[in-house]
Amino acid sequence: QSVLTQPPSVSGAPGQRVTISCTGSSSNIGAGYGVHWYQQVPGTAPKLLIYDNTNRPSGVPDRFSGSKSGTSASLAITGLQAEDEADYYCQSYDSSLSGSHVFGGGTKLTVL
Amino acid sequence: EVQLLESGGGLVQPGGSLRLSCAASGFLFSSYAMTWVRRAPGKGLEWVSGISGRGSTSHYAESVKGRFIISRDNSKNTLFLQMNSLRAEDTAVYYCAKDEPLAGDAYSDWGQGTLVTVSS
Numbered sequence: 001q002s003v004l005t006q007p008p009s010v011s012g013a014p015g016q017r018v019t020i021s022c023t024g025s026s027s028n029i030g031a032g033y034g035v036h037w038y039q040q041v042p043g044t045a046p047k048l049l050i051y052d053n054t055n056r057p058s059g060v061p062d063r064f065s066g067s068k069s070g071t072s073a074s075l076a077i078t079g080l081q082a083e084d085e086a087d088y089y090c091q092s093y094d095s096s097l098s099g100s101h102v103f104g105g106g107t108k109l110t111v112l
Numbered sequence: 113e114v115q116l117l118e119s120g121g122g123l124v125q126p127g128g129s130l131r132l133s134c135a136a137s138g139f140l141f142s143s144y145a146m147t148w149v150r151r152a153p154g155k156g157l158e159w160v161s162g163i164s165g166r167g168s169t170s171h172y173a174e175s176v177k178g179r180f181i182i183s184r185d186n187s188k189n190t191l192f193l194q195m196n197s198l199r200a201e202d203t204a205v206y207y208c209a210k211d212e213p214l215a216g217d218a219y220s221d222w223g224q225g226t227l228v229t230v231s232s
Contacts, residue, residue: 002156034216034217034218036215036216036218036219038157038219040151040157044224045207045222045223045224045225046149046157046207046209046219046222047222048215048218048219048220051212051215051216051218051220052215052216052218055215055216057215057220087156089156089157091157091159091218091219093217097174100159100171100173100174101147101159101162102159103149103156103157103158103159104156105156106156106157
């Protein structure tokens, strides 16, 4: 089981808004460590979508946004497009695991 | 342009060893920490190991501690992962990634991955 908990799947129709949650604890997200989000389209390498909770790297559309509160974080995708169908992962640092960076279990987004 | 190119994957028997390489270009390699991440079939991403820019500090996931060794050759812009005592559960695509300190040490760039299959 992952230290960071994500829903296994979410879905939405084109144009809709979806959110993906990432629930941690006081040793990771709740300790103030930044949360990062990655998108992985099947057969390709992961891509950084959001860093340090809310920041988008250049080139990432503003349809993607991140937030954080307490021991949880969320990724929101607005104006869903077919190309957004992918696996999404949150990632942070956990102080209870020596030197460990941790990923959530991943969420499969299906665009209906 | 940052480029990361993994190599060294393949089929190996349980208990065997394999050495992965990641050739880096497009940035000052020695100034950046680097990381190995894997994805097993049907599973999610798993952080495996990380190493500082100078190679003086390294960390490992509990699942590979004592079996895997991360290292780097900054003169050749190359990252390595020596994998010993391999198990079936180590079967995965292994990615190298560049840590970006300006992005909270998120993994800003990734290689295309190399497949490791542990099977008899």
